[in-house]
Structures are given as C-alpha cells and as structure tokens.
Amino acid sequence: MPAPRVSDSRARPAALLGGPSSGLAGGLPARAGVGLKPRHFRDVLDTRPDIGFFEVHAENYMVDGGPFHHFLGRIGDLYPLSLHGVGLSIGAEGALDEAHLARLAGLIERYQPAAFSEHLAWSGHGGVFFNDLLPLPYDRATLARVCEHVERVQQRLKRRMLLENPATYVEFAASTMSETQFLSKVLQRTGCGLLLDVNNVHVSCTNHQRDAPAYIDALPLDAVGQIHLAGFASDTDAAGAPLLIDSHGAPVDEAVWRLYAAVVAQLGAVPTLLERDNDVPSLDTLVAEARRAEDIMAATVQPRRCDNDWVNS
Numbered sequence: 001m002p003a004p005r006v007s008d009s010r011a012r013p014a015a016l017l018g019g020p021s022s023g024l025a026g027g028l029p030a031r032a033g034v035g036l037k038p039r040h041f042r043d044v045l046d047t048r049p050d051i052g053f054f055e056v057h058a059e060n061y062m063v064d065g066g067p068f069h070h071f072l073g074r075i076g077d078l079y080p081l082s083l084h085g086v087g088l089s090i091g092a093e094g095a096l097d098e099a100h101l102a103r104l105a106g107l108i109e110r111y112q113p114a115a116f117s118e119h120l121a122w123s124g125h126g127g128v129f130f131n132d133l134l135p136l137p138y139d140r141a142t143l144a145r146v147c148e149h150v151e152r153v154q155q156r157l158k159r160r161m162l163l164e165n166p167a168t169y170v171e172f173a174a175s176t177m178s179e180t181q182f183l184s185k186v187l188q189r190t191g192c193g194l195l196l197d198v199n200n201v202h203v204s205c206t207n208h209q210r211d212a213p214a215y216i217d218a219l220p221l222d223a224v225g226q227i228h229l230a231g232f233a234s235d236t237d238a239a240g241a242p243l244l245i246d247s248h249g250a251p252v253d254e255a256v257w258r259l260y261a262a263v264v265a266q267l268g269a270v271p272t273l274l275e276r277d278n279d280v281p282s283l284d285t286l287v288a289e290a291r292r293a294e295d296i297m298a299a300t301v302q303p304r305r306c307d308n309d310w311v312n313s
Contacts, residue, residue: 027114027115027225027271028052028053028080028082028114028115028225028226028271029052029053029080029271030052030268030269030270030271030297031051031052031053031269031271031272031294031297032051032052032271032272032273032274032290032291032293032294032297033051033052033053033054033055033079033080033082033271033272033273033274033290034051034054034055034273034274034276034283034286034287034289034290035054035055035056035057035273035274035275035276035277035286036054036055036056036072036075037276037280038067038068038071039280040283040286041071041075042071043282043283044075044078044283045071045074045075045078047283048078049283049287050287051079051287051290052079052080052271052290052294053079053080053081053082053114053271053273054075054079054080054081054082055081055082055083055084055273056072056081056082056083056084057084057085057086058083058084058085058086058087058104058107058116059085059086059087061107062100062103062104062107072111073111076111080113080114081111081113081114082113082114082115082116082117082226082271082273083104083107083108083111083113083115083116083117084116084117084118085104085116085117085118085119086118086119086123086133087100087123088100088101088104088118088149088153089121089123090118090119090120090121090146090149090150090153090163091120091121091134091136091142091145091146091149092123092149093145096149096152096153101152101153101156101157102156104157105156105157108157108159115162115225115226115271116157116159116161116162117161117162117163117164117195117226118153118161118162118163118164119133119163119164119166120136120146120163120164120165120166120182120183120186121133121134121135121136121166133166133167135166135168135169135170135171135172136172137172137174137175138172138175138176138177138178138179138181138182139174139175139176139177140176142182143177143182143185143186146186147185147186147189147190150163150186150190150192151190154190154191154192160191160192160193161192161193162192162193162194162195162225162226163183163186163187163192163193163194163195164194164195164196164197164200164228165179165183165194165195165196165197165200165201165204165219166179166197166200166204167197167199167200167203167204167246168204168207168208169207169243169245171208178218179204179215180215180218180219181218183219183220184218184219184220187220187223188220192223193223193224193225193226194219194220194221194223194224194225195224195225195226195227195228196216196219196221196224196226196227196228196263197227197228197230198216198227198228198229198256198259198260198263199228199229199230199231199232199246199252199253199256199275200228200246201215201216201259202232202244202253202255202256202259203232203244203245203246206242206244207242207243207244209241212259213259213262216259216262216263221263221266221267224267224270225270225271226270226271226272226273227260227263227270227271227272227273228272228273228275229252229256229257229260229272229273229274229275229289229293230246230247230248230252230256230274230275230276231247231248231249231250231251231252231253231256231276232244232245232246232247232250232253232256233245233247233249233250247278248275248276248277248278249276249277249278249279250279251289252274252289252292257292257296260272260293260296261296264296264297264300265300268297268300269297269298269300270297272290272293272297274286274289274290274293
C-alpha cells in the first residue's frame with residue numbers, strides 16, 4: 001500500500017483552500033457545506049460563495065424538468081453536490097418502493113453527486129406515507145430487514161450510501177440492543193458508511209437521559225463519511241423533563257458545537273453540512289455558520305484522516 005499523503009500541519013488543510021470548484025476526487029471535500037434552498041439559487045450564482053459543497057433533498061428533484069433542475073444543474077457545475085434522501089423508508093416492515101428507488105437512481109445518474117445519504121427510520125406502511133422519520137425497535141428482525149434494504153439500495157444505485165443516526169423521542173421496550181450497537185452491525189454487514197448527525201446525538205441523548213460523548217465513542221467512527229449540524233427547539237415532556245425537537249429551524253446550539261469540536265478532534269476534517277430547513281435565513285448567515293465549522297476543522301492538527309489510514313500530522 002502506498003504511503004498516505006500528509007499535509008503540512010502548519011498550514012490550513014488543503015481541503016479547506018480554494019474556491020467553488022475545489023474538491024476531492026471521488027467524494028465530498030473535507031469542508032463545510034450548506035443545504036441549497038430555492039430562495040438562494042440566484043444568490044449562489046451571483047455571489048459564488050466560498051463554500052465546500054451544497055446538499056439537496058432528493059425528493060424535491062424527482063421530476064423530469066422545471067426551474068429546480070435548471071438551477072441545480074448550473075450550481076452543480078460549480079460546486080460538489082450531496083443528495084440526502086428522506087423517503088426511502090429504510091426501516092419499513094415492507095419491501096422498498098422500487099418506483100421511488102428507480103427515480104432516485106435516475107437522479108443520481110443525472111447529477112453524479114459526491115455523496116448520497118438516507119435515514120435510519122421509516123415513513124411508510126401499508127401504502128400510507130407519513131411525513132415524518134419514525135423510530136425502529138432495535139432487534140434481530142429489524143436488523144435483518146434494514147440490512148436487506150441498505151444492500152438493495154446500494155446495489156440499485158451502484159454506490160455506497162451513508163446511513164444517518166436518527167433523532168428520537170420514544171424508544172421501544174422490545175429493543176434488544178442499543179442504537180449504537182444496531183448501527184455498528186448495519187455498517188459492518190452492509191459496508192455502508194455513517195452520516196453522523198451531531199445534533200441528533202445531542203437531541204436523542206438529552207431526551208433519553210444518556211451521555212452524548214459516550215454515544216459517539218460507541219460508534220465505528222472510521223465509517224463516518226459526513227457530519228450534519230443543525231438547530232433544535234426546546235420543550236418539556238408530560239413529566240416536565242427537557243424534550244428537544246430536531247427542528248432544523250435555528251442556529252446550531254453551543255452544546256452541539258462543543259460536541260462537534262470533540263468529534264473533529266478525533267477524526268480531523270470531515271465533510272460537514274449545516275442544515276436549515278425551517279425559518280431559513282439569508283445565504284450570508286448560512287455561510288457564516290459554515291465558516292465556523294471550517295475554523296474548527298482548520299484548528300484540528302491530529303489525528304487527520306488521509307486515504308484509509310490514520311496519521312498524525
């Protein structure tokens with residue numbers, strides 16, 4: 001195996017340098033990106049912000065033509081793209097929707113995104129679709145079903161997908177393993193990667209009174225291909241305990257930034273998305289949040305990920 005390439009630790013990491021078209025061949029650049037929203041299409045083309053990549057929800061583009069495709073094609077010529085699915089229902093009891101999967105495959109063929117990801121959740125049953133990402137019981141039967149679905153997706157798309165850890169508000173008494181154990185087994189059996197949503201970790205661990213750093217330490221971090229950061233809403237449950245809602249409608253909370261910094265201290269620079277799906281602010285505001293993530297990555301010296309090996313830079 002050839003020796004890994006190591007950047008000069010005294011300089012800003014190479015993956016954080018350059019303009020819109022700079023990237024890493026075969027994957028997302030180890031920079032910060034933001035979700036691409038229609039209200040920002042023209043701003044992106046007019047200002048060409050120094051951002052690592054843009055991500056879109058795949059289901060918003062499952063039509064043949066129209067203005068969304070016009071702008072995504074132009075922006076995709078300038079920046080790496082990531083597709084994020086919300087409708088595959090990976091954890092559903094029934095079979096995957098092959099028509100939906102075919103539309104997704106066509107979209108990926110059209111844009112050749114640097115990454116594709118989906119959720120460890122379900123959203124449809126018996127022909128009824130729920131506009132939510134619902135939790136699963138973590139047991140052997142569910143594990144077999146999720147692995148079967150992930151393998152089918154990867155086979156149909158002809159690429160490795162990333163699976164996102166969920167934000168949850170209830171748990172199943174029938175579960176026989178922890179969420180981190182379940183995720184680890186799915187990744188091991190299917191070879192898929194992990195989309196580590198740090199906000200989801202904070203939300204779920206707060207809701208279930210668990211230790212967020214311990215949750216992260218229990219994951220196979222070498223499988224992380226992307227990180228998501230987002231904001232949450234605060235509420236209380238029926239017992240008066242804190243209840244956090246993964247709203248994607250607020251700036252990233254300071255507790256999530258601290259958790260992110262701890263993850264980056266272990267992994268080095270990782271492609272990181274700033275999510276905002278509700279109360280979407282100006283493009284400048286989103287880019288400013290992305291720059292904070294890049295500053296955290298740039299300040300991290302060791303360890304760094306280079307190719308498939310751990311190195312100290």
